[in-house]
Amino acid sequence: MASKKRRRSLLDLIDEYMRTIEEEIEERFEALHNLFFERPSWNARTRTIEPLCNVLVTPDEVVVTADLPYAKEDTVKVKLLGDDVLEISAEMKRKICLEDFGITHHEGEFSEFHCRVNIPVPVSAEAKRVSFKNGILEVRLPRKRGYEIKIE
């Protein structure tokens, strides 16, 4: 009984140790990621705001959405750059200043949304379907079909 108990606690120790290492690695990765990829969600030089985007991959298609409040519907543009990057842009109904949000220690005036989204799997761009409702853009890109494997 005693040996069983000891063995279990040894496993617990290893488990705990592994978990600490895992957490440490995770934390460092996050810090590195933040160091290289975190940036403001706005760019005063290009006068653009980066919208929130989302990519969903289903067995048949890739659905890219973007939240574009204040966007003028007739200015929403969706462009496929190469095979795997989707560029989304839209003009805003009115100019937004950082001062509108009470921010006075940075300057910035924005008139456009702009972002680039990576498409994780091959898609056929010709058949894309685009909709814009309640300020949310939805782009549906059918996934490329390969060839069928016959089951004998």
Added chain:
Amino acid sequence: MSSTTNYIRIIERKPVSSGAVMLYGLPDVGLVGVIAASHMVSEFNLEEVAFVDTDMLPPMIVLHKGTPHTPIRIFGNNELLLAVSEIAIPADSIHRIIRSLVKWGKEKEARIMIPLGGIPAPNRQEITEPKVFAVASSPQLVEWLEGKAEWKGRRVDEPFNILQEGYMVGPYALVLQYCMQENIPAVAFLSQAFYNYPDPQAAAMALKALSKLMGIQIDVSQLLEKGEEIRLKARDIMKRTTKELAKMRKTQEYDIPLYV
């Protein structure tokens, strides 16, 4: 963040009334709770009565009108207390933070705790009027919300949709767990919402459910009018919240539970 040195305390700035209704507006899907909470603060002129002081959050303060505030605060008046966070609560400290908020509410003899939040709806774009689901901390409360029984001499006018089966992940899951453990009545209102876009309409629906339950008037017209402005302002906290929710494995809410 090591677990041995962590501390958390709630510092009161004003006298806190006991026996109040305690609401929670914490960052979750669609930021429903946070948007609803900030509307409640302005609609009812709630004042900051307490704040959370802890080393389990990143070293940050929030400036409002030139003065510092901690990111997790409690607002209130004689009838209401409202815990609200302006920071995506880190997944690794969420248990202790929620536990201490619930404990504090218990000390203040909150008569009921009501977290407001969202439930991710994959087809949210097609939903014109988000539905609100209620989750209660005890079978008696479930019966009350279903309109089948009285609770403390009261009956609901119209039954609520009850979230019957499924997983809940995140801050509200913990509020409900600790309330159930501590025997504090709790009802969470969860409105169908976008997972990772701020959803003011969902927040308005959650507030309507709250107003129906409590029998108080909450005017949500301002909230709906300012929808676009809120969506633009809330982008950064939404983005950070989505990251923390991923760490909490939020997508398990789509899973079908196996009852064992």
